[in-house]
Amino acid sequence: MILHLDMDYFFAQVEERENPRFKGEPLVVGSDPKGGEARGVVSTANYEARKFGISSGMAISKAYKLCPKAIYLPVNKNLYSRVSESIFRIMETVSDKCERVSFDEAYLDLSRVAKNYSQAEKIGRDLKEMILRKEKLTSSVGIGKNKMIAKIASEEDKPDGLTVVRPGETIGFISKKSVRDIPGIGPKTEKELEHILGKSDLKVKDLKRLSMDQLVNDFGKRGADIYKKARGKDDSRVKTKTETKSLGRETTFDKNTTDPEVIISTFKSLSKEVVDLAREEERNIKTIVTVCRFEGFDSYTKQISFKPKKPTRDLVYGEGVKLLLDLLTQKARPVRLLGVRVIFVKSKNR
Numbered sequence: 001m002i003l004h005l006d007m008d009y010f011f012a013q014v015e016e017r018e019n020p021r022f023k024g025e026p027l028v029v030g031s032d033p034k035g036g037e038a039r040g041v042v043s044t045a046n047y048e049a050r051k052f053g054i055s056s057g058m059a060i061s062k063a064y065k066l067c068p069k070a071i072y073l074p075v076n077k078n079l080y081s082r083v084s085e086s087i088f089r090i091m092e093t094v095s096d097k098c099e100r101v102s103f104d105e106a107y108l109d110l111s112r113v114a115k116n117y118s119q120a121e122k123i124g125r126d127l128k129e130m131i132l133r134k135e136k137l138t139s140s141v142g143i144g145k146n147k148m149i150a151k152i153a154s155e156e157d158k159p160d161g162l163t164v165v166r167p168g169e170t171i172g173f174i175s176k177k178s179v180r181d182i183p184g185i186g187p188k189t190e191k192e193l194e195h196i197l198g199k200s201d202l203k204v205k206d207l208k209r210l211s212m213d214q215l216v217n218d219f220g221k222r223g224a225d226i227y228k229k230a231r232g233k234d235d236s237r238v239k240t241k242t243e244t245k246s247l248g249r250e251t252t253f254d255k256n257t258t259d260p261e262v263i264i265s266t267f268k269s270l271s272k273e274v275v276d277l278a279r280e281e282e283r284n285i286k287t288i289v290t291v292c293r294f295e296g297f298d299s300y301t302k303q304i305s306f307k308p309k310k311p312t313r314d315l316v317y318g319e320g321v322k323l324l325l326d327l328l329t330q331k332a333r334p335v336r337l338l339g340v341r342v343i344f345v346k347s348k349n350r
């Protein structure tokens with residue numbers, strides 16, 4: 001279960017946030033057009049600028065011709081990278097299986113975090129909400145059974161979208177898409193495919209007329225990839241840069257609750273799951289973190305650190321539940337989300 005998050009017109013949206021008077025005006029972030037004479041390209045255009053036909057990657061001189069009145073701003077990398085870091089940190093509170101693809105795009109592997117697609121959807125919605133509250137920016141989320149489906153789904157309802165493609169819906173979802181929506185099929189490949197199939201405006205379902213042999217013949221290894229992707233398959237993993245630093249489980253209640261029995265028993269089963277996962281790492285832990293989000297989205301964490309120990313149920317539940325009881329008595333409010341996380345010691349061979 002994979003989630004793909006893509007910030008909406010990121011650079012330009014950050015600039016709008018910094019300068020609310022830009023809102024509603026066509027805004028282009030990129031190189032200085034210098035009255036239309038300059039080289040260089042558009043990095044990001046907001047939706048008002050897109051109405052003039054301006055798009056990312058376009059020559060800035062062309063953009064200037066299309067809309068000389070637009071606001072043109074230089075790329076403020078430092079600012080965007082600060083915002084970007086904050087967004088990825090929010091994402092990593094959901095799952096540490098997080099792959100950053102660019103400034104404004106990342107994948108999360110939800111397989112260990114969500115039990116089903118309804119839970120995944122809730123996570124997606126909460127994630128968007130947290131980013132909106134913290135950074136005042138909208139994002140689009142796609143959830144699907146692999147990276148490709150999640151990515152295409154995040155494009156589906158932009159801006160501020162949330163699209164979940166359940167496994168059974170995958171084929172129907174992808175069949176109607178243009179072949180260009182498949183990552184790895186660019187304009188050149190599209191042309192070649194159009195030529196082979198004798199048809200323009202190719203949809204993904206049209207690709208199914210091509211056999212594996214034929215695709216491999218024409219495109220080599222990439223052909224095999226196209227064959228699989230046309231059938232909704234993609235087995236690439238979410239690649240995290242570093243070893244697992246921590247590992248956690250959390251769950252959102254269907255209804256906010258104050259029932260201590262429900263809260264404690266949920267916490268117990270979360271602890272058990274975390275211990276089972278933590279054991280696979282074959283490393284000692286040094287910290288246990290309990291997370292509680294209350295009604296109104298305020299999140300609180302409490303943690304305890306100790307000399308490195310084996311992750312056992314007694315340890316994780318025993319210490320974790322004490323932290324939880326502290327939080328609950330301090331806040332005394334209905335609980336929306338509950339989580340527990342363990343932090344590992346660094347392994348010696350890294």
Ligand SMILES: [Mg+2]
Pocket residue numbers: 006007008009010104105
């Ligand atoms: Mg984006």
